[in-house]
Amino acid sequence: MANPFPFSAIVGQDDMRLAFMIAATDPSVGGVLAFGDRGTGKSTAVRALAALLPKIRVVAGCPYNCAPEKRAGLCGACTNDAKGKSELRSAPVVDLPLGATEDRVVGALNLERALAAGEKHFEPGLLARANRGFLYIDEVNLLEDHLVDLLLDVAASGLNLVEREGLSLSHPARFVLIGSGNPEEGELRPQMLDRFGLAIEVRTPQEIPTRMEVIRRRDAYDRDPDAFHKHWAAAEKKLRTKITHARERVANVEVPEAALERATRLCVALGSDGLRGELTLIRAARAYAALEDVATVGDAELKRVAPMVLSHRLRRNPLDDSGSATRVERALQEVFAK
Structure with missing residues (x-):
């Protein structure tokens, strides 16, 4: 399309x-x-x-989208090609x-x-x-x-x-x-x-105004996709710029020891298996901070991404019939209150 x-x-x-x-x-x-x-x-x-x-910039003609600036990760054909031509895809x-x-x-x-x-x-x-x-x-x-x-x-x-x-x-x-x-x-x-x-x-939205707006926009798009897309072009450009700038900033976002300790305590409190939870939580919080143009990961960033990072990593507790989202929210309140 x-x-x-x-x-x-x-x-x-x-x-x-x-x-x-x-x-x-x-x-x-x-x-x-x-x-x-x-x-x-x-x-x-x-x-x-x-x-x-x-x-993204790729080696010209490469079927694997190899990045020309990363010689170590190139496919065999790109490694043997010394021309170094590139293109945008x-x-x-x-x-x-x-x-x-x-x-x-x-x-x-x-x-x-x-x-x-x-x-x-x-x-x-x-x-x-x-x-x-x-x-x-x-x-x-x-x-x-x-x-x-x-x-x-x-x-x-x-x-x-x-x-x-x-x-x-x-x-x-x-x-x-x-x-x-x-x-x-x-x-x-x-x-x-x-x-x-x-x-x-x-989940399906239950608020009447939200459902009405979903139908209104979808109907407008189906009747005239080009006009609808043109109407939202400025918002799309702004969002694309936001992602581009976030990619440039994310490597410089700081994760202080306090944030790392919070992340670890939260995962321990929830009993998540392995250490992938902490690592993903830190990375997701850093990316969220970059999107919001925040220089340092803090409590706000950790709390915003924690449910989507940890809800699917919880062990089933036969003594607790609460949903995973509820358990994460409860742990957030306990850990961040200290």
Whole structure:
């Protein structure tokens, strides 16, 4: 679609929009899982984010979007090419369909060239296209187990290793994983759930004015997408600039010892498994601070991102039937009151 629904025109869903912007600011946060009701704009927000992202500089002609300034992470072809030409491309946002074959995901031998010319030529897959961008899986909880295992391996290493039909090669595959789905249709495997840095619960708005505004904007967009997009062009430009500046600032945002201690105490209080919770919490708070043009991570930043970082990392407590969001809010009050 030439003019997707503008990201800035999405009504409500503040947590979802913020989570996507944090992931766009700092990919090391680890991706976003948006779970919730059908028809709440999850897929719309992902498509809108794709149009909002700043362009990236890549090695000219590279199918893997290699970054010319990072020689250590280049694919084999770019490493051997000394010309160093580069070009700007739109940041990739790649859909991974539920019915995709493994060959389509990881890439495979080009059979036409193999039969016609007798040469082995690798046809890059979806993971190649998604490098340095976003890989989006709608209904991620319905993804086949063998593809889940494959994605877990690649997400952990940042490298796609292909060994099949006499081919043996690897290429960079670092991407931000975005998943959406309806929990009523099945739960997500714990190993996959842990790979998402941020998780948000998307609910249908209950406020009458909010629902009316959603319908009003969607109807206006469907009747005349070009005019609607033009109306929101200034807001989109402002939001794109905000993300660009946040990317430039995020490395300089300070995380004082007090903030690190708060983050650690919060994770201990919640009993979150491993140390990934603290690390993601700090990274997400830093990215949020960069978006808000704040130089130092403080309590406000930690409290804003904590629910989306920690809610999906909690152990189930048979003696506490409270929801994960309630448990996080309770822990926030206890830790930050001290």
